[in-house]
Amino acid sequence: MPAQRHLGPEPDDIAAAVDDALRPVLLLAARASAKATQRVSTSQLQALLVLQERGPMNLTALADELSAIPSSATRLCDRLVAADLIQREAGASDRREVFLHLTASGRRVVRQVRDLRREGLREALEACSPRDRRALLNGLHALGVQLAETEAEPGAAARSLP
Numbered sequence: 001m002p003a004q005r006h007l008g009p010e011p012d013d014i015a016a017a018v019d020d021a022l023r024p025v026l027l028l029a030a031r032a033s034a035k036a037t038q039r040v041s042t043s044q045l046q047a048l049l050v051l052q053e054r055g056p057m058n059l060t061a062l063a064d065e066l067s068a069i070p071s072s073a074t075r076l077c078d079r080l081v082a083a084d085l086i087q088r089e090a091g092a093s094d095r096r097e098v099f100l101h102l103t104a105s106g107r108r109v110v111r112q113v114r115d116l117r118r119e120g121l122r123e124a125l126e127a128c129s130p131r132d133r134r135a136l137l138n139g140l141h142a143l144g145v146q147l148a149e150t151e152a153e154p155g156a157a158a159r160s161l162p
Contacts, residue, residue: 018143025121032116038083038109043068045113047076048085048102052110056089056101085109 033045040048043066050065051057057065063073077100080086085106091097102110125133 028120028124029117032113032120035116036109036112038085038105040083040085040109040113043076044080044085045110047073047080048106048110051086051100051102052107056099058091058097058099062100080106 030042033040033042046066047062050062054061054065059070059073059077062077063070066073066076068076077086077088081088083105084103086100087103088098088100091099125136128136
């Protein structure tokens with residue numbers, strides 16, 4: 001585990017410390033994806049999670065959600081279709097529009113990766129005091145609210161990192 005930084009009052013200091021503190025959580029998430037019965041890359045998992053959360057959507061909408069260019073999203077979806085994790089289906093009202101949705105295998109991979117992540121988090125949180133767990137949850141909630149508000153601002157997608 002990285003050494004805890006001396007925190008100054010500046011948001012840059014706190015941002016660096018949060019980034020350092022999140023590294024083990026990100027590694028846990030990556031390991032969960034690698035342990036899944038059907039391995040998926042981080043970008044593939046992101047696409048599956050978006051489709052799980054938002055439901056069927058067209059390629060343009062998925063590319064927007066992933067902050068990806070359509071050609072990259074198309075290649076990503078080609079790989080997911082080949083792995084039987086998503087399906088393409090023509091729209092009911094306009095057969096030219098194609099909708100993407102999870103297959104049973106795709107739902108299973110998402111569920112398995114989430115279960116593996118949650119198990120790893122549960123094991124780590126067992127070692128924390130109830131007070132620390134509540135403080136962590138409160139802090140993550142506050143951070144999530146701020147990140148969601150930032151994303152909702154006009155032009156936020158153009159400012160976000162890939």
